[in-house]
Amino acid sequence: MDLKTPIKARVEAFDAWARPWTLRAPWRGHAYEFLLFGLKQAWACLYAGAMLTLLVGTHFFWPADAPIARYDFLVVAAVALQILLLATGLERPREALVIAIFHVVGTIMEVFKTAQGSWTYPEESLLRIGGVPLFTGFMYACVGSFMARIIRLMDIRFQTYPPLWAPWVLAVLAYANFFTHHYLPDIRWGLFALSLVVFGRTWIQFTPDRTERRMPLVLGAVLTAFFIWLAENLGTYASAWVYPDQQQGWTPVSLAKMGSWYLLMMLSFVLVTLVHPPRRAEAPTTKSRRGRSADVAA
Secondary structure: OOOHHHHHHHHHHHHHHHHHHHOOOHHHHHHHHHHHHHHHHHHHOHHHHHHHHHHHHHHHHOOOOOOOOHHHHHHHHHHHHHHHHHHOOOOOHHHHHHHHHHHHHHHHHHHHHHHOOOOEOOOOOOOEEOOEEOHHHHHHHHHHHHHHHHHHHOOOEEEOOOOOHHHHHHHHHHHHHHHHOOOOOOOHHHHHHHHHHHHOOOEEEEOOOOEOEEEEHHHHHHHHHHHHHHHHHHHHHOOOOEOHHHOOOOOOOOOOHHHHHHHHHHHHHHHHOOOOOOOEOOOOOEOOOOOHHHHHHO
């Protein structure tokens, strides 16, 4: 059963109802555009939001005598959710491929990091590799899912995109530093500087409604890293994983972790370009197609 068509039809019907209201005053048009921006962001976060809901919900309501461990249930639920998104057309096969890549890349890093004591998973489970429950790979996949979907939903294009090899150099070095800084000097500050060299002149061109907007790519990465940090606080509060300073009780995750998420965003962006190659931005224009906001349901 394809749920995309009825959802898109409802969005188009809502847009047809709301559009005349937006034309009566400029502020209404801006408010409606901001609403659509938020809705598209939320729609792009569909997989991530569902996973975060499962993490928090099972923390509070998981029965102590359940026949399956909470972590194992999260693995099963994550796989079922992925199948549902593909079956309903809300996620495309190429996007599922990049999510699978994220799962592998994330799980490898998790196995290494837990062995180093960077964080732990305090609950028992059967579906795990070493000290890493298999649901953790899906948490990294959430980032890939969001990025792949938002590029499509917002029709994202890029101004002054760097040579294709440069982001890959940054991504490889960033990923390697997650491992090597345990034995060698941490080069994250150099990587922050390199990210500015590579992407400092790059702007994202996106379309919340009918008018193209833009922002610096680096700013977009910082904002996304901040929201991932907020989600991480919820995840640790729900005991999905625990940092060493949270062993005696939950405390907010250090803001310094935003730097790690920022570098992961650089890696994530490069991996997503495997299925959504960067498209060159056109000169800013006003979209004339009716019902552009219906793309929120795509």
